Amino acid sequence: MVLKIAFRNIFRQKRRTILTALAMIVGFTLSSVFIGWSDGAYGDIIAMFTRNRIGHIQVHSDGYLDKPSLYKTISDYSAVGEVIQTIPGVEAWTPRVFGAGLGSVGEKSTTVQIIGVDVARETETTQFDKKVIEGRILGDTFSHDIVIGKGLAKTLSATLGSEMVLFSQGADGSIANDVYTIVGILESGDDASDRVTCYLNLEDAQELLVLEGRIHEIVLTVSKISQVPKITKAIENRLNDSTLHVAPWQEVAKSFYRAMQADKQGDAIGRIVIMLIVAIGVLNTVLMSVLERTREYGVLKAVGTKPTQIFRLVLCEVAIISVGSICVGALLGVLANYLLSIYGITLPEEFTYGGVKFQTMYAEVNARSLIIPAITVLFSAMVVGLFPAIKAARIMPAKAMRTH
Amino acid sequence: MKQAKKNDVIVTQGVTKVYAADGIPVNALAEIDLTIRSGEFTALMGPSGSGKTTFLNIISGLDAPTKGKVWLSGRVLSDMSGNELSDFRRDNIGFIFQAYNLIPVLTVEENVEYIMLLQRVPKAERHERVTAMLEAVGLQGFADRNPTQLSGGQQQRVAIARAMVSEPAIILADEPTANLDSKTGAELLAMMNSLNLETGVTFVFSTHDPMVMESARRLITLRDGQIDTDETKYSG
Incomplete structure (x- = not known):
């Protein structure tokens, strides 16, 4: 009632x-x-x-994320990648190498960030190919091709076909330098990054930085972003390696x-x-x-x-x-x-x-x-x-x- | 302390009510001692402002006395909590108001049924009792009407049915015939009189109506909040 x-x-x-x-x-x-x-x-x-940049989860040598260093590397990255690939929900993974140096085209020079990528895996994981707005993507192994950011191309007044010299430091303490041909201009959507970044084939980057098959970062994507915490935990458990650190995107891009x-x-x-x-x-x-x-x-x-x-x-x-x-x-x-x-x-x-x-x-x-x-x-x-x-x-x- | 006897349904002792009107205390009732026995048909008379309605409100627990005690069917009203008082009224007192006071959103049948719903009477029994009561007050065929679709006399019949249907021990009626024409008033008074005689339910009226005074078997006159006269015409 x-x-x-x-x-x-x-x-x-x-x-x-x-x-x-x-x-x-x-x-x-x-x-x-x-x-x-x-x-x-x-x-x-x-x-x-x-999807475009950092992936959903990253694996590094322990301590790299807090204080990146040329020497903090993952040795047998293929083995790590194979383990990651078996975990349900993982879509793709890709290795990366990072280095800092000086890039010169003609008489112009500037500081650059060198990123070595596995072209096929990077394309599968972060759509690397779609970011190249001029020219083409990097060739296969030891091609001595280089793709540079749009802003960097402007800074160096570089065009497709220009030769670019990179100076850096090798992991063995030597002075690293080599000449590469610019085959593509890239726009990642991050202007600040595009002003300093250049991309090499993974093998070329490993050779330049004398890393001998080692890498700095494995980036992976998952099918459902909501499952990132669960998959992060699963990777940690499956790898069971205290020298490796598995970080979800929230940790990788803390400030974002x-x-x-x-x-x-x-x-x-x-x-x-x-x-x-x-x-x-x-x-x-x-x-x-x-x-x-x-x-x-x-x-x-x-x-x-x-x-x-x-x-x-x-x-x-x-x-x-x-x-x-x-x-x-x-x-x-x-x-x-x-x-x-x-x-x-x-x-x-x-x-x-x-x-x-x-x-x-x-x-x-x-x-x-x-x-x-x-x-x-x-x-x-x-x-x-x-x-x-x-x-x-x-x-x-x-x-x-x-x-x- | 006064002891309520078995047959005493309403007992008041030193009941006093003081209102503050614009900050000035007004004595509505002063030291009323009264006993009403089961089955009585009592009229409270007196001029406006003599305290009739206030007294009815206090003996039903609708208002609290400033001083004094009220026993209803042997229980002290001031000892009860708000919920206990509601339950007690629901089970022991039927009200008939001058302004009918039906629930406008409920139909005639639902208005009469309402108290039994609070008492959790089974549906079939509720329906049976409502039908019988509406017949008794001459409102068969009006069950589905809304109160606004009824005349004043019909609304007061619904109010009587509502007051009677739960078979309370006491029915308190505040000027029940005041808003009715004399023919309807006489009919309803006759109906209440016969219900009193048939069921033995105790009726207490407050009234100005000479017809009610004539029907009542006990006449209590209030003046300035005090009992002026208390006269029993003949024993019921």
């Missing part, structure tokens, strides 16, 4: 109920789009950042990850604003409704309704409006997120996040974009409804029945 009275009470003042519901629906939909948009945008950023987490904290402010919209709407209308029905609550108490039942009656009305609004808001939220996930929103100018360029942002339809707004709306409505409910439950029947 409490439910029946609550349900019928809702339709007594239709306009007021609609206004209350609208506050909740708008709050829910805004919150849902906010979360769907945020998850979609960050999902894209993470996907681009990891922290910046993104800090940005996400901003979502909480949005949720507080939405809670306030809902709270003000609910408090105003429910309190008004309780005041209007003071006499009725007095009668209900007089004929034997317990204060706790009156309390439940008021909260029940709030809950019914909330649940109805959540259902409508969920439909609108899913629809808006679905449309935004297909068409996205193209910004007037592209922006860079974590070194990755973006212009069109897409939303995502996920459970989070429904569950969090539902909890937010229901929680704020019920909390705000407590005050009128307590007020109604504590009414003195004799006094209440004197009101008109």
Whole structure:
């Protein structure tokens, strides 16, 4: 009967109920789009950042990540790679060699970062081939080809076919230098990196840096990014080698990850604003409704309704409006997120996040974009409804029945 | 301390009620000692402001006295918590109000059924008793109507049915005929009188209505919050 009275009470003042519901629906939909948009945008950023550059998980010699050094290497990387490849969920892996040096084209010179890559594996893992915007990718082993970043090409006024001399230090202490032919210009999406980076075939880089088959980094990608922690653990267990360190992307790109987490904290402010919209709407209308029905609550108490039942009656009305609004808001939220996930929103100018360029942002339809707004709306409505409910439950029947 | 006898359904001792009107204390009731026995058909009379409604509210636990004690069916009202008091009213007292006070969102049948729902009476029994009670008050065929679709007299019949259906020991009626025409008022009074005689339920009215005074077998007059006269016409 409490439910029946609550349900019928809702339709007594239709306009007021609609206004209350609208506050909740708008709050829910805004919150849902906010979360769907945020998850979609960050999902894209993470996907681009990891897929294009750092992968999902990396393996290094212990201590390399904190303090990179030419000498902290992985010796039998093929064996490590074979073990990694057997772990379910791993898509691809690729070895890398890093070195710092001086690059010269003609009379121009600048400091460069040398990255040695296994062309086939790098292409499979981070779509290396798609980043080459001019010329071609590196040839197979010992080709003496070099691909340089777009910014670096500009700095050195280098063109395809130019010869580039690299000076560095070999792992044996010798002075390393060699001449390479520029076969491609690359754009990774990270301008800062493209201004200093050049890419060599893995064997060429190992020869230049006198690494004798050793590498510095293994980058791997997984099929589902949500499984990164689980796969990281599995690799650690399977390798069982204290000289190797397995790091998920969040550890590899600490500052990027922290910046993104800090940005996400901003979502909480949005949720507080939405809670306030809902709270003000609910408090105003429910309190008004309780005041209007003071006499009725007095009668209900007089004929034997317990204060706790009156309390439940008021909260029940709030809950019914909330649940109805959540259902409508969920439909609108899913629809808006679905449309935004297909068409996205193209910004007037592209922006860079974590070194990755973006212009069109897409939303995502996920459970989070429904569950969090539902909890937010229901929680704020019920909390705000407590005050009128307590007020109604504590009414003195004799006094209440004197009101008109 | 006064001891309630087995047959005493309402006992008050030194009941006093002081209201603060604009900060000025107003004595609504002063030291009322009264005993009403089971089955009595009692009218509380007196001019407006004499304390009739206040007294009804206090003996039903709808309001608390400033001083004094009330025993209802042997229990002290002031010793009960809010929930206990609600349960006690639900199981022992039926109310008939001057303004009917039906629940507007419930139909006639649901209004009458409401108290039995609180008492968790099984559905079949509820339906049976509601049907019988609506017939007794002459409202068969009105079960699905809303209170707003009824006349004042019909609404008061629903209120009587609601008060009677749970078979309480006491029915308190605050000016039950005040808003009714004299014919309807007489009909309802006759109905309550016969219910009193048939079931032995105790009726206490507050009233200005000469018809009610004529029907009542005990007449108590309140003046300035005190009992002025207490007259039993004949024993029931």
